[in-house]
Amino acid sequence: MTKYICVRKVDFGPKEYEVGDIEEVDKLEKTKVENYEFGDIAFSTKSHYIVRDTGFKWNKNSFKHFFRKAQPKDTVPKHILKPLLIIFLYELSKAITYEIIVRKQANDMVEQPGYDEIDLWKKL
Structure with a gap:
């Protein structure tokens, strides 16, 4: 049947x-x-x-x-959820990649003291 x-x-x-x-x-x-x-x-x-x-x-x-x-009614949302899940994972990976790049650049851009400031500290 x-x-x-x-x-x-x-x-x-x-x-x-x-x-x-x-x-x-x-x-x-x-x-x-x-x-x-x-x-x-x-x-x-x-x-x-x-x-x-x-x-x-x-x-x-x-x-x-x-x-x-x-078709049973419970199989219909699977066709909708699969593309949404793919889009969600794509956006999540973009956000994580962006955060990693920003943190890496932030660590590279830390202000290093100039030579004048180092010399002042040595004199004290």
């Missing part, structure tokens, strides 16, 4: 499916082939999917045209 969401309005079958309807669908292990005869015309259909509530059988192409796998 897998949940699928309807992406296009479906008017045929025992139930009318609206866009956004979520249905429980079983994928058949073996393809069912059914033969039909209408007067002189005979044709066969292959069923790959069956809707659990109604028992309506779908072939592969028409099912994929009208339904998509429904």
Whole structure:
């Protein structure tokens, strides 16, 4: 049993499916082939999917045209959080690098006493 969401309005079958309807669908292990005869015309259909509530059988192409796998709601934020996390780590590394460079330059720029001041201290 897998949940699928309807992406296009479906008017045929025992139930009318609206866009956004979520249905429980079983994928058949073996393809069912059914033969039909209408007067002189005979044709066969292959069923790959069956809707659990109604028992309506779908072939592969028409099912994929009208339904998509429904995503659980908790997986959606992962798509948002991943780029935000990458941006956050990039900005954090920039800030840390900037602080390291500033501290290194600050240590290099410490005022060293001039020779005149050293000579004054020696005389005292």
